[in-house]
Amino acid sequence: MTNPTGRRRAPAMSPEQRRDMIVRSALPLVVEYGTSVTTAQVARAAGIGEGTIFRAFGDKETLLAACMAEAARPDDTLAHVAAIALDVPLEERLIEAAEALRGYLARMGAVAGALAASGGLRRPPSAASGEGVGEGPQGGSGRALSGREASMEATRDVLSGLFEPERDDLRLPPERLAEAFQFLILASGRGGSSPLTSAELVDLFLHGALRGGEAG
Secondary structure (H helix, E strand, O other): OOOOOOOOOOOOOOHHHHHHHHHHHHHHHHHHHHHHOOHHHHHHHHOOOHHHHHHHHOOHHHHHHHHHHHHHOOHHHHHHHHOOOOOOOHHHHHHHHHHHHHHHHHHHHHHHHHHHHOOOOOOOOHHHHOOOOOOOOEOOOOOEOOHHHHHHHHHHHHHHHHHHHHHHHOOOOHHHHHHHHHHHHHHHOOOOOOOOOHHHHHHHHHHOOOOOOOOO
């Protein structure tokens, strides 16, 4: 039977695609309203009926937990860092990586802060993601890693790759430098009212605090 309107129907979403779409629509509202956001607001933002949200998540708490899990998921950011071209100077590579990682931390902090300020989650994010603490990937010792540990390890791995082209000129192995750089990025997000820019942070990391410390 032909479509009387002449328009082609958009392909139906899978349940997972629909949940992802709802979460992405909800995230800006969660940052603005925290736990006070309503499913009606999310439905309007997503362009769907409110009932679709409850069919996808069951209740608002599960949706909020899914939003926190999505904000904490580093996959897209790590893919960006892993794709940074290695034929540009190391300083440029690290600045781009720092910008990507700091942006991820800022987004995650905005969602977590809004939820905490408005009462917090009554259900942990793992309830929405299906992965509990300790059920993640295996670490080097064979023990199961928590989601946070796995994320930290994955970040160190992609950062190590940025140092590889200069391995023979480095004072420490890429893995050690990646760990130090990672902690510097984390610490920079906890600064005062005037944090270092990514360029300043990378310059300090590569050349030190003293004038004349630039590499020759």
